[in-house]
Amino acid sequence: MSYTHFWKPFWSYHIQSTEHWVGEMSKKGYTLTHFQPKLSRFTFSEEASPHETFAISFDRSKQHPLPKALEADGWEVVNKKRKWAVYGNTKQKDEVKTSIVRDNLESRNSKISMFWWAYFLYMIFSISLQASLLIPLYLSNDSFTVTRVESPMWILTYFMAAVQMGVTIIGIYSLIALKKESRRLSEEVTQSQLLEDSTDKPVTLSGERRTKFKVGWMYAPDKIETWLEEKEQSGWHLIHVNKGGVKFQFERSDKNLYAYSVLFEGRADRNAHAFHSEAGWERVYVSGSSWQQWSIWRQAYSEEMEKPEINDDLESKQRAAMSVAKIYTLMFSPIIVLFGFNFFSFMLPNALEQGYFSLSGIERFNTTIFPLAMSVFLISILRAWAYYFRVRS
Amino acid sequence: MTAPTDKVIKKYVPMSETAFYILLSLFKQPQHGYGIVKYVEDITSGRLKLGSGTVYGTITKMLKDHLIVVYANEERKKTYEITELGNEIIQREMTRLEELYTNAMAHRGEKK
Numbered sequence A: 001m002s003y004t005h006f007w008k009p010f011w012s013y014h015i016q017s018t019e020h021w022v023g024e025m026s027k028k029g030y031t032l033t034h035f036q037p038k039l040s041r042f043t044f045s046e047e048a049s050p051h052e053t054f055a056i057s058f059d060r061s062k063q064h065p066l067p068k069a070l071e072a073d074g075w076e077v078v079n080k081k082r083k084w085a086v087y088g089n090t091k092q093k094d095e096v097k098t099s100i101v102r103d104n105l106e107s108r109n110s111k112i113s114m115f116w117w118a119y120f121l122y123m124i125f126s127i128s129l130q131a132s133l134l135i136p137l138y139l140s141n142d143s144f145t146v147t148r149v150e151s152p153m154w155i156l157t158y159f160m161a162a163v164q165m166g167v168t169i170i171g172i173y174s175l176i177a178l179k180k181e182s183r184r185l186s187e188e189v190t191q192s193q194l195l196e197d198s199t200d201k202p203v204t205l206s207g208e209r210r211t212k213f214k215v216g217w218m219y220a221p222d223k224i225e226t227w228l229e230e231k232e233q234s235g236w237h238l239i240h241v242n243k244g245g246v247k248f249q250f251e252r253s254d255k256n257l258y259a260y261s262v263l264f265e266g267r268a269d270r271n272a273h274a275f276h277s278e279a280g281w282e283r284v285y286v287s288g289s290s291w292q293q294w295s296i297w298r299q300a301y302s303e304e305m306e307k308p309e310i311n312d313d314l315e316s317k318q319r320a321a322m323s324v325a326k327i328y329t330l331m332f333s334p335i336i337v338l339f340g341f342n343f344f345s346f347m348l349p350n351a352l353e354q355g356y357f358s359l360s361g362i363e364r365f366n367t368t369i370f371p372l373a374m375s376v377f378l379i380s381i382l383r384a385w386a387y388y389f390r391v392r393s
Numbered sequence B: 001m002t003a004p005t006d007k008v009i010k011k012y013v014p015m016s017e018t019a020f021y022i023l024l025s026l027f028k029q030p031q032h033g034y035g036i037v038k039y040v041e042d043i044t045s046g047r048l049k050l051g052s053g054t055v056y057g058t059i060t061k062m063l064k065d066h067l068i069v070v071y072a073n074e075e076r077k078k079t080y081e082i083t084e085l086g087n088e089i090i091q092r093e094m095t096r097l098e099e100l101y102t103n104a105m106a107h108r109g110e111k112k
Helices: A015-027 A068-072 A103-139 A154-188 A221-233 A270-278 A314-354 A361-392 B003-012 B017-025 B033-043 B052-064 B084-111
Strands: A003-007 A031-036 A041-045 A053-058 A075-081 A084-089 A209-213 A236-241 A247-252 A258-267 A282-286 A291-300 B068-072 B078-082
Touching: A015 A031, A015 A053, A015 A154, A031 A075, A031 A084, A053 A103, A068 A075, A068 B078, A103 A154, A103 A258, A221 A236, A221 A258, A221 A291, A221 A361, A236 A282, A258 A314, A270 A282, A270 B033, A270 B052, A314 A361, A314 B052, B003 B084, B017 B033, B017 B052, B017 B084, B033 B052, B033 B078, B052 B068, B078 B084
Parallel strands: none
Antiparallel strands: A003 A041, A031 A041, A053 A084, A075 A084, A209 A247, A236 A247, A258 A291, A282 A291, B068 B078
16 A cells, blocks of 8 residues: 655644645545654555544543544544544534534643743843843944954854744744634634623713722732622722723712622633623623733622622632632742842842942932832732632631 | 542542532533533522533533543534543442432431
8 A cells, every 4th residue: 555645844733724634635535544743744545535524633631532422423533643633524524513622722822822922032031131231332432353263163153043043933933823823713613602892892871980990900809809899889880991901981870789700811711701601791801812811700680699600619719819829929920039139139239339329320220120120029929819818718 | 440540539529519510410411511500500499500610610620530521512612521430420429429318318217
């Protein structure tokens, strides 16, 4: 039997077209016999394939289960290789009713994007550090000479530069491709699962209005819930929250009983949001980013009813609070350490030695702003943990 | 029975009322998220109204432990189905609850 190999770099960034391609190959009389996901290699044999429709699934646990409902619909696992599997169906695409869920794939893709963002942040950081060292040299009027010492080792420098260029290009490509892929994957979901925010645009009713600003409520979500509920009870109905989540607009209304719930998700989860809205919750705010997404939900209730909650058992409440405390500790503590190191080992000794007022403008600014920023970050972490302990008790 | 399975069984038996009712609602047929909430409300005559966050969190945990699997149905809605392992666990939990029930009844009878 003859085998044909194909090399499909970045195939996992275009999952639908890869699936389509495997389907096309099978129409031409080729069967996928083997695939090496890491090497992007697909091997086909020249024999008729029993399958018409294909789906490629990613499963971190490497189990690749086949739900009975999928099996009944004609699906089977054709090929497995560690975390990847190809599912095949003997039916035509439009006759297949069920499909696999791509949550695992989406979470993998967003992790890859996150890695590349971290890489570029690091690049920007190190380039600006080098620039801050070299620019004063260029700008100074003193003449200077740079001597290039001949050495065979220069080849290593060029080689590394080429590697760095290559990696950067792959990184840029990955970020763009994954952004598009994420849009394509979200379009797979039916319209019914996409949410429109009821308070997306300020309602143009001619009632009495009031605007309040709230900053940093993410570190104490329970407090903003209570605050919003009290506003409703005192006859101020929330009509709009701006994109940044700091400007809250209220309108004079009847006194209402509303339950508010603030949710935090490490990764934007459309499915979860569709579920909450089906369960009767109205989304009044969602933050723009696809990582670390905050959302505010509400539901009207009456006095005879128990107050509804999105997370209504202690375990899920604790889990939710823990993830908030954890993420801010992880995000802010490196900044505090970095700032603290700079401040305590350079700025503070310098300021003590020379006296604060004999420092130059920029030094004085830094010596003031660093401890300020550090305490803001520290307070945020402490508030997030205080929230966790409030929930626990 | 393999060791990891034993570990999962230990983790879930005994289980919380919420977890029990979620798994029980998948015992006979697959359900989507809101279907679970409705089903549980139904069979407890409205006593138990599970919060959607609680259900979603529990489902996520059960998916990770392979008690249930997920697929998208005709409307591309995420639907959950119990696995062999999930079935084994709910059966064990039912046996445990049966014992609880019989003992409770027996002692109530003796007192009179």
